[in-house]
Amino acid sequence: xxxxxxxxxxxxxxxxxxxxxxxxxxxxxxxxxxxxxxxxxxxxxxxxxxxxxxxxxxxxxxxxxxxxxxxxxxxxxxxxxxxxxxxxxxxxxxxxxxxxxxxxxxxxxxxxxxxxxxxxxxxxxxxxxxxxxxxxxxxxxxxxxxxxxxxxxxxxxxxxxxxxxxxxxxxxxxxxxxxxxxxxxxxxxxxxxxxxxxxxxxxxxxxxxxxxxxxxxxxxxxxxxxxxxxxxxxxxxxxxxxxxxxxxxxxxxxxxxxxxxxxxxxxxxxxxxxxxxxxxxxxxxxxxxxxxxxxxxxxxxxxxxxxxxxxxxxxxxxxxxxxxxxxxxxxxxxxxxxxxxxxxxxxxxxxxxxxxxxxxxxxxxxxxxxxxxxxxxxxxxxxxxxxxxxxxxxxxxxxxxxxxxxxxxxxxxxxxxxxxxxxxxxxxxxxxxxxxxxxxxxxxxxxxxxxxxxxxxxxx
RNA sequence: GGCCGGAUGGCAGAGUGGUCAUGCAGCGGACUGCAACUCCGUUAACGCCGGUUCGAUUCCGACUCCGGCCUCCA
Numbered sequence: 441x442x443x444x445x446x447x448x449x450x451x452x453x454x455x456x457x458x459x460x461x462x463x464x465x466x467x468x469x470x471x472x473x474x475x476x477x478x479x480x481x482x483x484x485x486x487x488x489x490x491x492x493x494x495x496x497x498x499x500x501x502x503x504x505x506x507x508x509x510x511x512x513x514x515x516x517x518x519x520x521x522x523x524x525x526x527x528x529x530x531x532x533x534x535x536x537x538x539x540x541x542x543x544x545x546x547x548x549x550x551x552x553x554x555x556x557x558x559x560x561x562x563x564x565x566x567x568x569x570x571x572x573x574x575x576x577x578x579x580x581x582x583x584x585x586x587x588x589x590x591x592x593x594x595x596x597x598x599x600x601x602x603x604x605x606x607x608x609x610x611x612x613x614x615x616x617x618x619x620x621x622x623x624x625x626x627x628x629x630x631x632x633x634x635x636x637x638x639x640x641x642x643x644x645x646x647x648x649x650x651x652x653x654x655x656x657x658x659x660x661x662x663x664x665x666x667x668x669x670x671x672x673x674x675x676x677x678x679x680x681x682x683x684x685x686x687x688x689x690x691x692x693x694x695x696x697x698x699x700x701x702x703x704x705x706x707x708x709x710x711x712x713x714x715x716x717x718x719x720x721x722x723x724x725x726x727x728x729x730x731x732x733x734x735x736x737x738x739x740x741x742x743x744x745x746x747x748x749x750x751x752x753x754x755x756x757x758x759x760x761x762x763x764x765x766x767x768x769x770x771x772x773x774x775x776x777x778x779x780x781x782x783x784x785x786x787x788x789x790x791x792x793x794x795x796x797x798x799x800x801x802x803x804x805x806x807x808x809x810x811x812x813x814x815x816x817x818x819x820x821x822x823x824x825x826x827x828x829x830x831x832x833x834x835x836x837x838x839x840x841x842x843x844x845x846x847x848x849x850x851x852x853x854x855x856x857x858x859x860x861x862x863x864x865x866x867x868x869x870x871x872x873x874x875x876x877x878x879x880x881x882x883x884x885x886x887x888x889x890x891x892x893x894x895x896x897x898x899x900x
Numbered sequence: 901g902g903c904c905g906g907a908u909g910g911c912a913g914a915g916u917g918g919u920c921a922u923g924c925a926g927c928g929g930a931c932u933g934c935a936a937c938u939c940c941g942u943u944a945a946c947g948c949c950g951g952u953u954c955g956a957u958u959c960c961g962a963c964u965c966c967g968g969c970c971u972c973c974a
Contacts, residue, residue: 450904470974483974513972593903596969602902603970645972667974671904674973698905699968709973735923736913741906741967751912755923761937784914792914796922806938871933878935889937898936 442497444663445739445788447671447694448595452788457662458692463499464661465491466653466691468670469551471508472532473517476539477714478729478744479700479707483667485730485831486697486738486789488545490665492829493785504656505548506649507533509555510642515631525632539717542726544831552656554648558634561643561651564685565623565636573684574623577614582624582638587617589680595694596672621677623647646677650685653678659686665695669708698741707744715744724749725844727835731756734791734830753844757898759827762802763820764837765893766809772818777801781826791830798826841898849884859888859895 442455457463467487470480491503509529518525565582568574576582586592586600593599600619622644627633633640682690700707707714720729732752736742777797784793801823808816827833858877865874878888887898
């Protein structure tokens, strides 16, 4: 029995798909005007793991994640770069895919782009106007009429009146009500545009998701996810648009991951305190980033720092060390660890608890290595299977351990030469020389592990 | 001001009405030429004040502090 925390109700609920055995999930992707930062990585990894586990439970999952490739920020950035919006977005989409593959994500079933759904967007705006949920303002822009959607604010427990007290909403004369938001925006000189019944222009930020989600998954589907900062206004507005247009409940389960923080502040574009995925991968193996995300539950806030990455690296090394030079059984009977792992995951995808089960399994595996090789190889197979559900332990143990950080120090050839020399020195009982070599390697960030099979090394 | 979260051992991070999280660090031991890895043992926590209870870190209420959202942001 899978339990999912639903932002809409504020509670964990038993998950029940609309159609038996099938799940439709829409996740808000990125606006592609810049490289992905760690906050994006968290959202992408969280929903990747959620999708893996939903499939593991036997559901046929249709995972759709959009790409926003029309937007004010894209236009602005393209102008600054003196390039077209299309070349900018194509470049950023390619970069995003590259980052994501390095982080070990599986791609969604479908990644619709806003520009490919222009007709559907226009159709939806048209319907909203016909139903009285939208109007063309004096500026020519088309707005959503929040005052007639009685449930406006239900996702965020807000009332229209209360929101005015905040007084941070733009007062635009063209709008009937300050909370009304743009569905279709008139083009300005030199900007990309599409023809529409309301003149040349482009969609507002929220309507594209309503149009893409309902077209890809239907007017009523199971799960809608995204980052914490999308709850308001983006998802609130999506609900308003979609439910007004279709007359049906839009989504059953709203899921939001937690924020990534830096120095106790949210990492965000507007604060400028963000680290791109590329920044981090220049220093650490991508799986370290993934482990950091997995080591806490997806809804909790994560503190990002070199320290937290280092701790993630060390923990991951323990898992990989257990697999080093270990036979993997071709089959195994799932043990209690699998059961406990699955129970943890079924409780709102508690990856932190699931990972702790992996560590307990590893302890038993390490013990079995000297006592019962068959058991050890079976536990290793079980470990790999469970880790795969989190997208972990997909690298060769030696490769990971030698490349957990990116280092400009000794190359592998030089390291091997020194190890060979040390091995000879040890055979000769020349321990002074052997220790000297080890010290030299350690001071260059290389740790040695002697075993009966020989000496292996790890980048620290 | 409104609405959401959160406060757990030295750090990170789960969870539970009464026995163990887990990882790192610490301490004692085994293994090792010495280390590292690994194993065994071990120390140590539930913001503050009330209430419910035989018993609360866990449930309820107040308080304090921290974070997020209310404007573009995963």
